[in-house]
Amino acid sequence: PSQVVFNGDLFDFAKPTLDEIKAAQSAFDQLHKEGISTIIMAGNHEAVSKTDSTFDYIPFRNINHVKFDNKLQIESTTLTLCDWHHIKFLQYAEPSNILISHYRSTLPPHIYEEIDTRFVSKFKLVLLGDIHNRFSPEDHVHYTSSPYDTHYTKSRQDRGFIMLSIDGEGFEWEYITTDLP
Helix, strand or coil: CEEEEECCCCCCCCCCCHHHHHHHHHHHHHHHHCCCEEEEECCHHHECCCCCEHHHHCCCCCCEEECCEEEEEECCEEEEEECHHHHHHHHHCCCCCEEEECCCCCECCCECCCCCHHHHHHCCEEEECCCCCCEEEECCEEECCCCCCCCCCCCHHHCEEEEEEEECCEEEEEEEECCCC
């Protein structure tokens, strides 16, 4: 099965405009029609409080909203999911195939890690958000951005999401660039 992963910071702010909400819902509905599941976690931009996000208050259809942290088993692939508020616990996470989170590792000289990132070698694939830019500091670590234009997006090539294809043999991933307003 195919999964679309949104690693947080889908919107600029915790209170998106009606147009932003409609655009997001339209995208979620289209993916659902195509038989693609959507996994979404809140980033710090969707934070309404320390424990709540935009996704807790807007009744989006056709999404799997990750709240807090959990594991998801899809066929033989295990996904570790962790939202922006619980990143401090990631260093204690058990190894799995894929880590999906919204934290940043060290990207010198301007960005420094929020937690000790030496643990990422426990995962075959690490999908992260937060830096508002498509970036791969290591072969198995990949940052994504919002599929929509935000005031942090640096270029059109940065806008997109991750598509995971999971089957009994394992998984593959692809970064999908979008041209959404």
